[in-house]
Amino acid sequence: MSTPFLEIRGVKKSFGSHLVLDGIDLQAERGSITTIMGKSGIGKSVLLKCIAGIYQADEGEILIEGKRSAGARSRSPDTPRLSYLFQGNALFDSMTAMDNVALPLVETTKTKPRAIREKVLALFEQLDLGDVADKYPNQMSGGMQKRVALARALITQPQLILFDEPTTGLDPQRKNSVFTMIADFRRKFDFTAIIVSHDIPEVLFISDRAEWMDRGQIRFVGAPTDLEQVRDPVLLDFVNHRNELLSELAGQKGRTALFADWPELRRSYDFFVVANCTTERRRPGSELGLRRFVSYREAVAAVVGIERKHSQVYFLDERHFGFAIGGVEAGSVQAEAERLLQAVSDGSNLKNITRYHWGTHAYRLAEVLNPAALWALEENAEVVANTHHLPK
Amino acid sequence: MEPLETPRVSRKVLGGAPEEASEAPERLTFVESLGRSCILAVSDLGDFSFFVVKALAALVGLRSWISKLVRAIFEMGVRCIPIIITVGCFTGLIIGLQGYRTLARFGSESALGSMVVRSLVNGLAPVLAALMVVGQAGSALAAELGIQRNSEQIDAIETMGVNPLGYFVAPRLIAALVVFPVHTAVFDIVGIVGGYLSGVLLLGQQSGVYWQNVHDALEPSNVGGGLEKSLIFGFVVTAICAFEGYNTHRRSSETGARGVSQSTTRAVVYSSIAVLALDYLITSVQH
Numbered sequence: 001m002s003t004p005f006l007e008i009r010g011v012k013k014s015f016g017s018h019l020v021l022d023g024i025d026l027q028a029e030r031g032s033i034t035t036i037m038g039k040s041g042i043g044k045s046v047l048l049k050c051i052a053g054i055y056q057a058d059e060g061e062i063l064i065e066g067k068r069s070a071g072a073r074s075r076s077p078d079t080p081r082l083s084y085l086f087q088g089n090a091l092f093d094s095m096t097a098m099d100n101v102a103l104p105l106v107e108t109t110k111t112k113p114r115a116i117r118e119k120v121l122a123l124f125e126q127l128d129l130g131d132v133a134d135k136y137p138n139q140m141s142g143g144m145q146k147r148v149a150l151a152r153a154l155i156t157q158p159q160l161i162l163f164d165e166p167t168t169g170l171d172p173q174r175k176n177s178v179f180t181m182i183a184d185f186r187r188k189f190d191f192t193a194i195i196v197s198h199d200i201p202e203v204l205f206i207s208d209r210a211e212w213m214d215r216g217q218i219r220f221v222g223a224p225t226d227l228e229q230v231r232d233p234v235l236l237d238f239v240n241h242r243n244e245l246l247s248e249l250a251g252q253k254g255r256t257a258l259f260a261d262w263p264e265l266r267r268s269y270d271f272f273v274v275a276n277c278t279t280e281r282r283r284p285g286s287e288l289g290l291r292r293f294v295s296y297r298e299a300v301a302a303v304v305g306i307e308r309k310h311s312q313v314y315f316l317d318e319r320h321f322g323f324a325i326g327g328v329e330a331g332s333v334q335a336e337a338e339r340l341l342q343a344v345s346d347g348s349n350l351k352n353i354t355r356y357h358w359g360t361h362a363y364r365l366a367e368v369l370n371p372a373a374l375w376a377l378e379e380n381a382e383v384v385a386n387t388h389h390l391p392k
Numbered sequence: 393m394e395p396l397e398t399p400r401v402s403r404k405v406l407g408g409a410p411e412e413a414s415e416a417p418e419r420l421t422f423v424e425s426l427g428r429s430c431i432l433a434v435s436d437l438g439d440f441s442f443f444v445v446k447a448l449a450a451l452v453g454l455r456s457w458i459s460k461l462v463r464a465i466f467e468m469g470v471r472c473i474p475i476i477i478t479v480g481c482f483t484g485l486i487i488g489l490q491g492y493r494t495l496a497r498f499g500s501e502s503a504l505g506s507m508v509v510r511s512l513v514n515g516l517a518p519v520l521a522a523l524m525v526v527g528q529a530g531s532a533l534a535a536e537l538g539i540q541r542n543s544e545q546i547d548a549i550e551t552m553g554v555n556p557l558g559y560f561v562a563p564r565l566i567a568a569l570v571v572f573p574v575h576t577a578v579f580d581i582v583g584i585v586g587g588y589l590s591g592v593l594l595l596g597q598q599s600g601v602y603w604q605n606v607h608d609a610l611e612p613s614n615v616g617g618g619l620e621k622s623l624i625f626g627f628v629v630t631a632i633c634a635f636e637g638y639n640t641h642r643r644s645s646e647t648g649a650r651g652v653s654q655s656t657t658r659a660v661v662y663s664s665i666a667v668l669a670l671d672y673l674i675t676s677v678q679h
Contacts, residue, residue, distance in 0.1 A: 054547050083551065090548035104552040107455055107559070156552075 003066040005030035005080075005192045006051070006160060011060035013046055022216030023060065028160075028209070033186060033193045035203050035224075038213035039238065042198040045087070047213070048162045051194065052084050064160065080160055080314050083153035087165040089145050091137040097124075101151045108156070123151045127181065143174040147181070154185060163195040167202075175199055179206050208338070212238070268313040398612045443557075443635050447565060457563060464567035468529040468630075469574060475524050480579040483520060484586020487511050491587070492595045504597055505605025508587030510602030513610070514617040514678070517579040518572075519671050522625035523576060526663040530633035533564060534659035538652035544639025546638070565627060572626025573619045580618065617678050624670055629663040636662070 004027040013021040016185065028034045036044050049055045051062055053069070062069045064080050083104075091100050091251055101120045105111050111119075124130060127147045137145055153161050163182065167175040179199075183206040197203040203225035204210060212220035212235050220227070220235055230236060239306040420428065451457065491507045537560060540546050549556045584606055591597045636643065636659035643658070644651035 049547070052551050081553075084548065086544045086548060088543055090544040092545055092548075104554075107549075107552060107554045128616055345573075 004028060005032075005065060006194070007061075007063040007066070008047075008051070009063070011047070011050055011057045011059045011062060013043070013050055013055060013057050019216055021050070021057070024213075024216070024218055026211060026218060026221075028192055028194060029185050030192055031186070031190050032208040033182070033195060033206055034209045034211060035195045035197060036211050036213055037197070037200060037203075037238070040198070042213055043216060044213055045164050048084070048164050048194065048196060052082060052162055054084075081156050081158040082160045082162070083156060083158040083159065085149055085153045085163045085166050087168050089137070089149040091145060091149055093137050096134050096136055097129070097140070097148045098288075099384040100137070100148060101155050104152065120151070120155065123155060125150050142169055143171075143177070146170065146174070146178055150178070150181060154189065157189055158191055160192045160194070163193060163197070165196055165198065167197065167199050175202060179203060182206060199208075220315075438531040439633070439639075440635050443561075443638070444565075444631050447557040447561040447631075447634070450555040451562045451566070452564060454555075454558040460559070460563035461567055464563040465570055467532075468525065468564065468567050469571035471573075472501070472525050472528050472575060473578065475528055476521055476575050476578050477582050478523050479520055480582035481586040481589075483516060483579075484508060484512070485586075485590045486586075487516075487552055488587035488590030491596070492591050492597065500596060501591075502601050503586075503605060504587065504591045505602040505607075506609040508591070509606050509609035510614070512551070512583040512587075513580050513614045514621070514675075517583060518576045518618050518621040518625060519667055520641035521575040521579040521622065522572060522629055522667045523664055524628075526629050526633070526660055526667065530629055530663050531656050531660050532631070534633040534637035534656045535652055537561075537634060538640035538655045540638045541638060542648060542652060557638075561638065564630055564634060565658065568626035568630035569623055576618055576622035580615075617674075620678075621671060621674050624674065625667050626671060628666050632663045632666060633659040635659075 006026070006028040008024055008026040010022040011021050015140050024047055025034075026034070026047075036047065038044050041078065046055060050057045051069070064082075091097075092103070095103070098120055099118070101123065102116045104120070105116045106113075121133065124133060127150065129144065129147050132140055132144055132148065135144075137148070140148065150166075166182065167178050172176060179202055182193060182195070185191070186206075195203060195207070204227070209218070210222060210224045210227060211218050214234060220230060220232065227235075274288070454460070487508050488504065491503055491511070492504050494502055495501045495507065537546070540560070546556045546560065549559050588599070588602055590600050592602050636655040637652075639650050640655040641647075644654040646654060
């Protein structure tokens, strides 16, 4: 059995008499993304800070590549490099974006200033931050600051990056783009990521492993899809609470009802792909970035063809689908649906699809069905209802 | 063991304060309270000593330290010069005015220059200069570090593999050793000129007499004593302000802006007390 890249064994941490971490065990494989979920204030950030070496664990061990880790404090060149993306970004407000990102290289390497500048600018280019080099953090938007902080975390090409609620305070589109960035850069730079996030299910789209923390311990470990089978009422409450609360707040009772109907729907259809379910009305054929918006009818027409062939129903969610396929140009819904179908058929990419599929269940369906803008299109609603027997 | 990084609850525990709001407060007798306060004070002193030693040790291996030192000298030194000149001038004016009148009662007004120099050089100048720098640069240092602590910038530096004490604190401690003597010297010069303005230009003492007295009173031991004090004051007050700001998260009973406010206030108060207490001690030793 190979040694996991990061292994945490029985880590305990108290502040005074308050026990925050009560024997945490966690493993992360090299190049994987592990998401740690849990209620606020239960010690997720403390765990990350223990891994980073900002806090010293009272008991237990933190091993990186099988060796005891001194966290970021280690000056040894053999120690795997580690970066930390802080919840509040922790950018130096008296420094420009360029200086902020260059700082780790300036302070820890002998790289020449010109080479550092070129490296930072190249990273800015990759992160679509072309014109922020001379801006101070207070001159940037929240999303830009987050990307600059991500650039700072990536500049040293770390082997392990700890993300502490990387999407806090961002709008849904920015959240998705941050998760997409993390997934893309993980592929490019091959780092191992530990993410603390409350953005469920979005964060699970990019995760290989989900861990749920409660009362100072890891209570659930598994693939994101395994969360569907979980029976722990506290975890279920945690995962589902958001939807119910939103439903209550928005007065949208349909969401809860739909959620209850989900097991029934699942028995009928294995995969759902939702098209054009943005809450905004967009003109069919218009484009946003690489995505083309199709009409609901167009999408369903694509779906119907597939259904005939395989007795499965697909919905494409333009926003989350674009995100889930991670930068593949969604030229047409049908092409993507067929690609997914092919992947399902030959099983080559099943993991990714099931992961996506999990994230799109009731919550996504609710999103599709709730916006009046979509249901108001009766002709489309009719097609959907006839095809998939969804509750109207 | 991490005496500096442990969040503030450790201090609460040491102090016996309740951990949870729901817990009943422990009733202590006067003697117990006194004993606990003494233990806390000794513990704080130990933390402070650790902090200073670790900050100085962090100088080893600090990259581009010259640029950091220059920046610290600019922030602590150059920016404080206007206030040093202003306060030095008024101090000289007051000593000149009061001194002349006092000396005139005994017919010794010719000794005004000597009085101004002796009052300033090894007495008021290092103390007042230090207090002014505490008020301006010291409070700014404590607030800056406190905010950097709260916004996790200090943690961020640490995760980059850089020693935050070396990055944030050590250059300022060294800068203080340069800046405070210069401030004291500037205070001396401006104060003596202030004494000249009030004694000679306003009250009519002869210019030559004043400057001759100044010259006679400016002994190397006086000047050296004043500079010695300024070196010690500079190091101690900078260390106190940095300590309070750096440990905002564990030394303040409040969090966020209020925590920074508390640590800044404490930095100024403790530094001011330290300056006066050290002045007494050093003066006792010098004489």
